[in-house]
Amino acid sequence: MQVTRMQPQPQRPRRGSPGPLGRRISRRRLAALACVTALTFTASTSAGTGRLSPGATTAGAGPIALSRTSAHGPCMIRAAREVQMSEGIPTSDGYSRSTGTVRALTLMIDFSDAPGEGKALDRFREFFPQTRQWFRTSSYGRLDYRPETPIPAWLRMPRSFREYGIERGAPFDPGYRALVQDIVAAADPEVDFRRYDLLNVLVTPNAGPSALDTVLSVTFAGNPEAPRADGVPVANASFVYSRQDDGSGSYGRTGYRVLPHENGHVFGLPDLYTAEGGGAVGHWDIMSEDWGANNDFLGWHKWKLGWLDASQVHCAASPGTTEYTLTPLARAGGPKLVVVPLNGRTGYAVELRTRAGNDESVCRPGVLIYKVDAAVDTGMGPVTVYDSRHDSGGCTRAPNVHAELSDAPFRAGETFRDARRGIVIGVVGAVGADGGVRVRVTRE
Numbered sequence: 001m002q003v004t005r006m007q008p009q010p011q012r013p014r015r016g017s018p019g020p021l022g023r024r025i026s027r028r029r030l031a032a033l034a035c036v037t038a039l040t041f042t043a044s045t046s047a048g049t050g051r052l053s054p055g056a057t058t059a060g061a062g063p064i065a066l067s068r069t070s071a072h073g074p075c076m077i078r079a080a081r082e083v084q085m086s087e088g089i090p091t092s093d094g095y096s097r098s099t100g101t102v103r104a105l106t107l108m109i110d111f112s113d114a115p116g117e118g119k120a121l122d123r124f125r126e127f128f129p130q131t132r133q134w135f136r137t138s139s140y141g142r143l144d145y146r147p148e149t150p151i152p153a154w155l156r157m158p159r160s161f162r163e164y165g166i167e168r169g170a171p172f173d174p175g176y177r178a179l180v181q182d183i184v185a186a187a188d189p190e191v192d193f194r195r196y197d198l199l200n201v202l203v204t205p206n207a208g209p210s211a212l213d214t215v216l217s218v219t220f221a222g223n224p225e226a227p228r229a230d231g232v233p234v235a236n237a238s239f240v241y242s243r244q245d246d247g248s249g250s251y252g253r254t255g256y257r258v259l260p261h262e263n264g265h266v267f268g269l270p271d272l273y274t275a276e277g278g279g280a281v282g283h284w285d286i287m288s289e290d291w292g293a294n295n296d297f298l299g300w301h302k303w304k305l306g307w308l309d310a311s312q313v314h315c316a317a318s319p320g321t322t323e324y325t326l327t328p329l330a331r332a333g334g335p336k337l338v339v340v341p342l343n344g345r346t347g348y349a350v351e352l353r354t355r356a357g358n359d360e361s362v363c364r365p366g367v368l369i370y371k372v373d374a375a376v377d378t379g380m381g382p383v384t385v386y387d388s389r390h391d392s393g394g395c396t397r398a399p400n401v402h403a404e405l406s407d408a409p410f411r412a413g414e415t416f417r418d419a420r421r422g423i424v425i426g427v428v429g430a431v432g433a434d435g436g437v438r439v440r441v442t443r444e
């Protein structure tokens, strides 16, 4: 893969008043930039075997065990080279694999100017076992995520938090590089880094500002130029900072969800929120909104991550009219996704969303239709959900859930049209007793 240097982007002005949402948007944009920055390191080195194998340079088929047949060819939309982290399929090399047993080295760190309060394992328990269960549910059991804590105490960093100079949007160099080097040095006597697929760094929550002012959590993914440990680069690492309760009432149950979001990046997924917030995808994917009620991944992400079989994904590439059955995305088994390719870079995706599994806030079950654009980079809006009810205000008032798109799904008798391309996607109606639906795709 080509190494592309990305120029720092000007910060877009913050929208609206600095209420909780405004702050959140602001920090998320900065986090997105950090994700992008990390990806400037993406190059030929591969963690394609899942393990951070020493000096691996195998191109291989990539880390993601994508299930496909030749019939899926037209739906394998690809990223442009200049896109750092894309929705393209298959996922490029260098990220952690996302199927089978994945070992997540999880370290809790603190600093002289931010000493850990309470037990380090209590910090760990803010995220586990929930994160493990979240991935098990979303992947239909295909991702066996195993967090391991070979050092169950706070790992004290040799410098103060201030000295690392980490703020929101901080690039990998020099602050994070120094931090990772110090983490490696401190942990190495007790940790064999070759045993792990990814690194979680759970920073003591009193380091840095409150999450309600600035959220620092960030992931550096696909970064073979990261400091090495036991001969392997620490290429895929998620850092989680403060996650203070915003008073919305859901924090106790859902505050852990920043970690599945950050780990989504180590598996190669881009951010779906933009500088304007969650208005592109709403609460339909945890890469869009990871606060508030639990939510799942889009079907596109599940295919990309290797959690759907080829038989569960239909590629609607031929002219004419074809009907397809969809079963609820949250439930294992059955057809899940119809992809209507537009060209080599974009396509429509169609799936059935219901309130089940990780999707706990769905207030209008139905057929979700969205556009995937592999030419659009992380944080710039690579996915756009189509709203079947424009300007309705949505059907939810749940805190931290983008309301307008909450009633986006199409129902029986409703139709999505792309007149310019001659594409019509209609919901025919319910089928069977298992909650499935029938959709009809017409292409000129």
Ligand SMILES: [Zn+2]
Residues within 6 Å of the ligand: 031, 032, 035, 261, 262, 265, 270, 271
């Ligand atoms: Zn992110």
